Amino acid sequence: MLRCGLLGETLGHSYSPMIHHELGEYDYRLFEVSKEDLDAFLCSDRWDGLNVTIPYKKAVVSYCAELSEAAERLQSVNTLIHRPDGTLYGDNTDLFGFLYMVRRSGIDPAGKKALVLGSGGASVTVKAALEQLGADVTVISRSGPDDYDHLDRHADAQIIANTTPVGMYPHNGAAAVDLRRFPRCEGVLDIVYNPARTALLLQAEELGIPHAGGLSMLVAQAKRSSEQFTGTVIGDEALERVERTVNHRLRNIILIGMPGSGKSAVAAALGKALGREVVEADELISQRAGMSIPEIFARSGEETFRKLETEVLAEQGKRSGIILSTGGGCVTRPENYPLLHQNGTIFRLTRDLAKLPTEGRPISQATDLAQLCARREPLYRRFADGTVSNDGALEVTVQTIKEALL
Known part of the structure; x- marks a missing residue:
């Protein structure tokens, strides 16, 4: 069997x-190799085909006996x-991706002014691709006349393309630039794929700017690489299928809704139906505080609870496939939305107010439920990607969510 992987x-x-x-x-493995090694x-015989990522896309060029036209032109290999004779062939499938x-x-991008953020190996490829598509490209780096x-x-x-690792897991939440500085921007492209929605893309979404993340690029370059590894042509129809499969497996499922709605x-x-890990935010908050939710409210108040809640959501929102x-009440803090939305599909569960229990729920006990629901209604609508009734059988609710994910 072919021995392939990511370097x-x-x-x-x-x-x-x-x-x-x-x-x-x-066989496809991850090869974490230090610069010294x-x-x-x-030069070893441990592999037959490799994808190459940060920081080696330029470093491996000198090892190649032959380069594809794209790799030769860009001096960047991924x-x-x-080859059977022991020599190495290098290609740049990122360009296709x-x-x-x-x-x-x-x-x-045709006829548009485009900024490429970053000057590493990926930047060279993205600049070439945008120029091929007719854009007027400027590279923004940390030094030189065109710096930050x-x-x-x-x-x-008019086009912003991020090729830096800024905002990439586990450093979610950061962005290389503030899009409000570019009032004519009409397209944002970020090659980062984890999280699915970087801070840059979340801002583009908020501003109503068309945008795209790096998963489709990753899948497309992988398809072209796979063809190189095996010598077998893969139809382009595989691209959407594979991207959909990866999205389905890795996108978090987030449940929001009134206290007692059955989340x-x-x-x-x-979790049982999909074979996924289930995380209860309130349980993690209790563990962090060393006391129950009612005790947190009684001893420290709601503000302390909300702060702990945001910390937990920030940690869990970075994860994938949970x-x-x-x-x-997580919807009462606007800063929680990007934490949940960055990697998740958010479902709001609804239930008849008469069916909502209040035991062990400090806010539900202290507030009229109808008034509480009315206050939170616009917040739930803002957070939710979809709304699912949980007034019927549990199996029906679960099936509705499963179908919405397809």
Whole structure:
């Protein structure tokens, strides 16, 4: 069996093994190699085909006896083939991947001023792709005349493409630029794929700017790499199938709704049906505080509870593929929305107010439920991607959510 994999320095949360498992029948592993060990690894017989990521896309070029036209032109390699004669062949399948990403996004760079954030190996490829599509491209780096301290001279930019790791897991929440500095911006492309929605993309969404994340690029370049590994052509129809499969497996399922609406029961049933880990936000808050939810409210008040809740949601929202049951009031803090939305599909559960229990729920006990529901109604609507009634059988609620995920 072919021995393939991903070469990089830090690879703990790569999606590549999952993607390649969907594309071909070969062994695909993660090879975390230090700079000091790179030479020995590349010259070894431990592998037949590799994808290459940060920080080695430029470093591996000198090891190749032959380069594809794209790799030669860009001097950046993200796919290596160990040929039978022992020599290495290098290709740049990122170019194909990014061009597919742009096409799939519907963003048209032709005749537009584009800023490429970052000057590493991926930047070279993205710049070339945007120029191929007819854009006028400027690269923004940490030094030189076009750096982040002089963005005002590029306030007329219409396309922003991020090739930096800023905002990538586990450093979620950061963005290389503030999109409000570019009032003419009409398209945002971020090659980061974890989280699914970086802070940059979340801001683009908030501002109503068309945008796309890096998963489609990752899948497309993996398809082209797989063809190189195996010598077998894979139809382009595989791209949407694989992207949909990866999304389905890795997107969090977030449950919100009034206290007592059945979030915990639905989460447990969903976890069993889908084979996913279930996380109860309130349980983690209690563990962190060392006391029950009612005790937190009684001793420290709601503000302390909400602060702890946001800390827990920030940690859990970074994760992938979990089912997260939240507290009924998490929607009262706007900062919780991006924490949940970055990697999740958010479902609001509704239930007849007469069926909502209040025992052990401090706010429900202290407030008229109808008034509480009326206050929170617009907040639930803002957070939710979908609303599901939980007035009937549990099995029906679970099936409705499963169908909505397809």
